[in-house]
Amino acid sequence: MQYEVVIGLEVHVQLKTKTKAFCGCSTEFGKEPNSQACPVCLGFPGSLPVLNKVALDYALRVALALNCQVQEYTKFDRKNYFYPDLPKNYQISQYDLPLSRNGFLDIYIEGKAKHIDIRRVHLEEDAGKLIHRDEASLVDFNRTGIPLLEIVSEPQLNSSQEAYEYLTTLKNIIEYLDVSDCDMEKGSLRCDANISLKKRGVQELGTKTELKNMNSFKAVKDALEFEIERQTELLGEGEPIIQETRLWDEKEAQTVSMRTKEEAQDYRYFPEPDLTPFIISQDKIEEIKKAIPELPREKMLRFMRDYGLSEYDAKILSSSKKYAEYAEECMKASNNKNKKSIANWLIGPLASAASDHHCAVPDLKILPSELVKLVEMVDLEVVSNLAGKTVVLTEMINTGKDPETIIKEKNLIQISDTSALDNIVDEVIKENAKSVNNYKTGRGNALMFLVGQVMKKSQGKANPKVVQDILRRLLK
């Protein structure tokens, strides 16, 4: 393509504080509309905001995890505009002195690192939610005043894939910090994108459009791809790009013009006089830094180092904090130096069981020590791989019993003793003369059929490897 794509993302993240940013109302999601509102968040005359200190701590945690410089002196500003979801008709936000600036985030595209600068991270209040019905528009003020973090990247993303990777990485980090649910469906994470094209090698940025109304990471990717195509076409035809805000229409899979630059609002920002400016001390910054846990990338690298895992396995296991912590407990519960088989179990059968149960792996409530026991019993061929992954694991999840008990109760101990298997193998050879003949004439498949017959006769308990050896010996 002759054009270079330039994308900047503006991400809003709802912080999961117990109470709102400037009042004591609960932030719980999904409650009856307008049941979580008070004179302050409703903007009643005479009411005044008071900053929720926890919201500030959470915001600082994100800012520091994104390598931002926290500003010593910061303040809130009013962003003035009329809208029915904004009861004061101004939003308490931050303008010229945001609480942090100049951070960065590394993303990895096909193993190659790319450094994305973060312009600013600031704290503001969320607006209410408008619900449009046939005859009227209704406002739910439950969301009004929930603390919202705005994270603005520099325009350094050069493809929809990079934008997607940036969002995934950012979400992953914020989840690790335990300050937001980052659930796009519930609106606790929202993303707007600025996108422009420029000729390769040219310094100056092209005219950008701002994209809104994307409700998933995939929608962000799709909207960007649509917009890249649209802008490429326009430029190819010598048409100008109009600076405007465009809405992503999921159904029609296209972006639609919402308002142009001329219609853009003058927000008349000025310092919020109801909140005094505040100083963030070095001690505070140190305190917050200490509360930042090991982040996904570090964890992945450590898993590779400490447990000898492949990058692929380590990345999957560190994709969520809970998952990673559970995985690590399992690794630690095992005395075996080789952790690969535990990783395989976590990524394979456990992950698919979790998905069947619509929960996360740790929510299956399998004790790490018991999972390790099961893995070892399979590895030592006490129980077959098949029985272990199906019957035993299912029973563990459903009953909470330990694997040894289940194997005993269900009589699943694998028969690896040749003398015990010889008779069954003899019987099978006698009953399947045709297959025996096939095998002898060099058709390999026949052996597997015979192994299957032995397994059947042994009610799945025979060790298939041992059975194969016996068959080979007897049919030589």
Added chain:
Amino acid sequence: MVMERELYKLTAHKLIEKLNKEEITSQEVLNSLKNRVEDIDGKVKAYVRLSGSPFLNRTPKTEHQKSILAGIPISIKDNICTEGLNTECCSKILEGFKPPYDATVIKKLKEAGAAILEVKTNMDEFAFGSSTENSFFGSTHNPWDLECVPGGSSGGSAAAVAAEEAIFALGSDTGGSIRQPAAFCGVVGLKPTYGRVSRYGLIAFASSLDQIGPITKDVKDCAILMNVISGHDPCDSTSANIEVPDYTKSLHNDIKGIKIGIPKEYFIAGLDSEVKTIAEEAIDKLKDLGAAYKQVSLPHTEYAVPVYYIIATAEAGSNLARFDGVQYGFRAQGTGHRAQGLIDMYKATRGEGFGEEAKRRIILGTFVLSHGYYDAYYIRALKVRTLIKQDFDEIFKECDCIVTPTSPTPAFKIGEKAADPLKMYLSDIYTISANLSGIPAISIPCGFTRKGLPIGLQILAKPFDEEMLFRVAYAYEHNTLWHKMKPKL
């Protein structure tokens, strides 16, 4: 022995004394005041929504009988939230608004046993004005001359106290709205240090300038009321967490050695000659009482009014944005349906709901914050505000307080300045600087013009030194009789 029907004439501290001695009952006080209001408010019009409203919300609870203000009625300006009582800022746009909560000062007053009058006092709409003429309910009349304004914006509170139809009252002061009407009505009015009294529940005009304060018959009542309403409020981030002294301890008639600064910029052209003479006599009196004084300079005084009208209107424009007809108050008839559109509803509601002066200030405030003008007006105004504050800091290094006239003129005639906003704005020229710099200031009666209109003396001190104001004001009052003079109604 005071007849029951004359109890309204007494100060709060006299009533407290008599109540404590059980010479009178709080019901007698209330009856007396109620009769007085019924007798004379038709002339003064200090209260709004008087007809049809019960006089008192509820009789004070018995458990409060031992509290400092037990049973003392207090009158409240219409912009201070009182739970379940109309609080409309004398604006049509807040028609019928009954806040679901009490302002912090009201909570404190109730805890102290005070009886909050159900009827509120008149004011300029949203406190925009210096004459109480900008009220949706019409003008209040100055008790000393019913053809004159009582000052503003707390004109209702000041006139009610002067006319003895309030024992004492609360006002609010953004640029002089307590002190100027106190001066025009011959009563005591105090604007506390910014942050001394909680603003929670005060319907904001300009958040960085507003303070609630007392309007009283004498200095002692002012100190008693300040004792009750002052102090840190966790609901107001701008309220100061600084201990509140007992202000009545500053009332000891001794100002020997106190250093008073007289700013030369306050005694120039524009100052009425009678006011000048009276203020100078008052300063001489303070000198007689042992105070030392020197002329000082507040070089940025001339910028105070323009700076004020940029900062105050910028904040006001934003503060008043919430009055849009969506949740409470007035909504223009026949609007609000989707068919007519949201923007139409905003326009009709705000167009019909706000008065002229409110519209003027909203437009001015919107302008000074607009893209392209912000740096030239708002940012510059903030810088000059800092310079004005520094002027005061300098003087308080060598002076304990500053004394000036409260207003350059005595009360003017109703309608005289109504058509000329700029002239009206200059009425606050001596009071505005205290709001811009956050310092406390009091106005006390210091004499009368030949026509019998009261004149106020303003005393200013450094932040959180209200004690100095009380000390000087009390000594002056103790040695003069101005505060004993009452209008004939």
